[in-house]
Amino acid sequence: MPQMLLPIFPPELTLINERIGFQKKDGRVYYFNGMMPLFSHHExxxxxxxxxxxxxxxxxxxxxxEIVRSFGISTISMKRYVKRYRERGPAGFFEKPRRRGPGVLSKDMLEKxxxxxxxxMETPAIAKELVLKADTLNKxxxxxxLHKAKKKRLS
Known part of the structure; x- marks a missing residue:
């Protein structure tokens, strides 16, 4: 599994470009536009x-x-951040991750x-009767x- 590259925050003021800079001080990172502070967050x-x-x-x-060079993050990560911002706005960075719902085949359902x-009965008929997907049963x-009943052979 690839290792996540963490941003680098040097203690002195670092210019991202001729207008924007950032500085790490007392465990916080401050962003500036010229002399005016824009934003700050914990490092x-x-x-x-x-x-x-x-x-x-x-x-x-x-x-x-410029951001990639200044913070030492990967290009693809920056592209993902921009895409998330454009699609979901600022809230997209602070949403709780979605978790999977409960499994469809509980113990009771498996018994049925x-x-x-x-x-x-065949799996498509069972799936239709119990409002399940046939693929779920086949999996x-x-x-x-689950196990299928052995088909009897005619001799």
């Missing part, structure tokens, strides 16, 4: 860092290349499905959580 606050750098690019105050399989069969 370990990655969502705020991603937000302000994307905002600087989207508003035309800095280029992606297995009873129907034992009665000889459970492949994983070994």
């Amino acid at each position: 370990k606050d990655l969502p705020s860092f991603r937000f302000i750098t994307a905002q600087l690019v989207v508003l035309g105050n800095a280029t992606q290349a 499905v297995q009873n129907l399989l034992d009665q000889g 459970a069969i492949r994983d070994g959580r």
Whole structure:
């Protein structure tokens, strides 16, 4: 798995370009437009860092290349920050990550499905009856959580 590149914040004022600069002081990072402060965040606050750098690019105050050079982050990361800002705005950097919902095949549901399989029903019919996807049932069969009844052969 690739290692995340963290931004570099030197203690002295560093220019991103001729108008925009940043400075790390007492564990905080301050951004300046000339002499006027723009924004500040804690040095370990990655969502705020991603937000302000994307905002600087989207508003035309800095280029992606200038941000990448100044902070030592990867180009693709900067592109992702800008895309997120354009699609979801500032809130996109502070949303809680989405978690998967509960599994569809609970213990009770697995028992129901297995009873129907034992009665000889086919997976598409079971899926339709129980309002499930046939692919979900087939995956459970492949994983070994369910098993199909053996078909009887005519001799």
